[in-house]
Amino acid sequence: MKRIALLLSALVVGIVIMGISLVDSAQGRTIYFDHNMIASKNLTDHGVIKYHVTGNAHKYNNEINVATKKWNYALGKKVFVQTNSLTDSRLVITKAAITPGLAGVAEINSGVIALNSETMNRYSESKREAVLIHELGHTLGTKDLYLYPEASLRSLFTRATIMGGDYSTHIGKFDADLAKWSLKHTTPVSDSEFNGYRHDPHLYFQKYVV
Numbered sequence: 469m470k471r472i473a474l475l476l477s478a479l480v481v482g483i484v485i486m487g488i489s490l491v492d493s494a495q496g497r498t499i500y501f502d503h504n505m506i507a508s509k510n511l512t513d514h515g516v517i518k519y520h521v522t523g524n525a526h527k528y529n530n531e532i533n534v535a536t537k538k539w540n541y542a543l544g545k546k547v548f549v550q551t552n553s554l555t556d557s558r559l560v561i562t563k564a565a566i567t568p569g570l571a572g573v574a575e576i577n578s579g580v581i582a583l584n585s586e587t588m589n590r591y592s593e594s595k596r597e598a599v600l601i602h603e604l605g606h607t608l609g610t611k612d613l614y615l616y617p618e619a620s621l622r623s624l625f626t627r628a629t630i631m632g633g634d635y636s637t638h639i640g641k642f643d644a645d646l647a648k649w650s651l652k653h654t655t656p657v658s659d660s661e662f663n664g665y666r667h668d669p670h671l672y673f674q675k676y677v678v
Contacts, residue, residue: 504617509576511579512651518558519550522562543647547608602631610646613633614632
């Protein structure tokens with residue numbers, strides 16, 4: 469398995485958490501991308517993820533627009549493309565009654581990002597944007613890094629990466645490079661699998677795809 473190493477010093481650039489940079493003692497350690505950081509699938513279709521925003525989520529249009537543009541810039545290509553057609557979409561961003569306390573969840577097989585308005589409405593605009601950036605990262609195949617099995621890295625990721633849940637609105641080099649690596653090392657959901665999930669009314673998130 470080909471692994472891509474990033475010097476932790478590269479991770480430090482441009483990433484500041486609560487006004488505090490990563491501790492000096494952590495610098496110099498080499499971090500390798502590995503399959504604990506990614507899922508098996510991504511949501512792209514011929515390199516693009518067409519997304520549709522349902523009417524009940526239009527209140528978050530500004531944050532969605534900013535988040536998708538930031539990912540497109542970080543990836544160096546236009547991966548996220550908005551569509552007004554639900555049937556033409558690979559990703560639906562909607563409001564849903566998900567687990568209390570959660571701001572959002574991403575379900576890759578059928579292409580749903582569900583936002584909990586009760587939680588989102590308590591957040592500032594920048595924090596809502598950070599939630600969207602994080603959830604969009606999952607559609608590229610990246611896992612939650614706050615669940616990474618190695619404790620020391622898990623702690624670092626939580627403090628210093630978007631996919632670790634640091635609520636940053638800046639997609640730094642580490643998250644951008646990991647997303648690119650994820651796209652290369654995960655498999656796009658096939659049309660048949662995607663359509664099977666998308667049109668199955670018995671699945672939990674499908675009731676929110678309206």
